[in-house]
Amino acid sequence: MMDFTSDNTSGVSEKIMQAILKANAGSSAAYGVDPFTARASALLSEIFEKELAVFLVATGTAANALALGALCPPWGAVFCHARAHIFEDECGAPEMFTAGAKLVGVAGEAGRIAPSALRESLAAFPRGAVKQVQPAALSLSQATEAGAVYDLAELTELCRIAHDAGLGVHMDGARFANALVELNCSPAEMSWKAGIDILSFGATKNGALACEAIIVFDPAKAASLPFQRKRGGHLLSKGRFLGAQMAAYLENGHWLDNARVANAHAARLAAGLAEASGVRMPWPRQANEVFAILPARADAALRAAGVRYYDWSDRDFGEMRRDGEVFVRLLTSFATQAAEVDAFIALARG
Numbered sequence: 001m002m003d004f005t006s007d008n009t010s011g012v013s014e015k016i017m018q019a020i021l022k023a024n025a026g027s028s029a030a031y032g033v034d035p036f037t038a039r040a041s042a043l044l045s046e047i048f049e050k051e052l053a054v055f056l057v058a059t060g061t062a063a064n065a066l067a068l069g070a071l072c073p074p075w076g077a078v079f080c081h082a083r084a085h086i087f088e089d090e091c092g093a094p095e096m097f098t099a100g101a102k103l104v105g106v107a108g109e110a111g112r113i114a115p116s117a118l119r120e121s122l123a124a125f126p127r128g129a130v131k132q133v134q135p136a137a138l139s140l141s142q143a144t145e146a147g148a149v150y151d152l153a154e155l156t157e158l159c160r161i162a163h164d165a166g167l168g169v170h171m172d173g174a175r176f177a178n179a180l181v182e183l184n185c186s187p188a189e190m191s192w193k194a195g196i197d198i199l200s201f202g203a204t205k206n207g208a209l210a211c212e213a214i215i216v217f218d219p220a221k222a223a224s225l226p227f228q229r230k231r232g233g234h235l236l237s238k239g240r241f242l243g244a245q246m247a248a249y250l251e252n253g254h255w256l257d258n259a260r261v262a263n264a265h266a267a268r269l270a271a272g273l274a275e276a277s278g279v280r281m282p283w284p285r286q287a288n289e290v291f292a293i294l295p296a297r298a299d300a301a302l303r304a305a306g307v308r309y310y311d312w313s314d315r316d317f318g319e320m321r322r323d324g325e326v327f328v329r330l331l332t333s334f335a336t337q338a339a340e341v342d343a344f345i346a347l348a349r350g
């Protein structure tokens with residue numbers, strides 16, 4: 001079954017599954033004060049070269065919504081890309097966990113917020129104007145929902161604009177590892193050194209069963225999160241299994257190895273498609289997502305062969321699709337097989 005619908009249609013990586021089994025032996029303290037969780041936090045501190053406050057949760061939606069809840073009052077505004085996961089795909093969880101903050105969609109190519117668009121949006125919400133929500137947070141997705149990656153200069157500039165306006169900055173890093181190996185920089189450089197205050201650090205899509213970390217780079221700003229996580233129903237009683245997943249994910253660079261595999265498959269897929277006649281690539285591939293504009297006959301051949309992937313809307317991405325074409329999103333993961341990629345390319349070439 002060739003499945004390019006998402007990176008979470010894969011299973012759990014062998015190393016992480018083994019770590020879950022190992023953690024299953026015997027008893028361990030409940031509610032996240034176990035040695036597995038302590039080990040995961042220590043590894044994250046080492047990797048990010050900083051003392052951190054770490055909160056493990058089971059879903060990316062919980063990580064994002066709780067992180068925004070820590071940054072933003074109920075009367076606040078969260079600025080994000082108009083196609084951001086928090087804006088489109090979390091069923092109002094960010095609004096709920098902030099107790100009612102407003103999300104403001106900002107434009108930008110390939111899911112990246114453009115600095116000029118951010119400045120314009122901020123100007124529309126003057127500080128102290130009592131009829132309007134007050135700017136509180138900027139949320140950046142790295143990699144973006146279009147598979148693009150902000151470079152360090154772009155991240156730094158956006159964080160500076162936000163901080164100058166008194167906002168905190170959140171990063172949705174559901175695909176943090178895929179972006180990181182693409183930029184080939186350190187985790188610190190792609191986060192707190194660029195100005196990120198709080199990070200949703202994903203593991204599920206890159207090999208874990210269900211585990212994401214909320215990372216607060218200034219632990220003094222994390223005082224409310226233990227209560228918000230518990231109140232939100234995301235403090236797992238058998239929290240050791242989150243700790244075991246995260247520790248195994250990080251140990252010996254497993255997370256980076258998995259991301260490199262996923263990205264390499266995406267690179268191969270994008271290169272193969274770029275050479276197929278009639279196929280157009282809307283923007284360069286960077287992480288493990290490939291967007292392509294296929295001629296209808298190629299789409300039909302792929303569908304007929306049982307290949308799975310999503311048609312995607314190009315709204316807010318420049319509306320590039322013409323009549324007789326299909327705009328598609330293709331995801332690869334650590335579990336993708338090279339033969340699947342090659343078969344896809346062959347079918348698209350017809």
Ligand SMILES: *Cc1c(COP(=O)(O)O)cnc(C)c1O
Pocket residue numbers: 058059060061062064085086141144145172174175204205
């Ligand atoms: C998958 C994803 C998430 C997390 O989604 P969950 O299904 O809640 O785990 C968050 N942000 C982005 C950009 C994603 O792609």
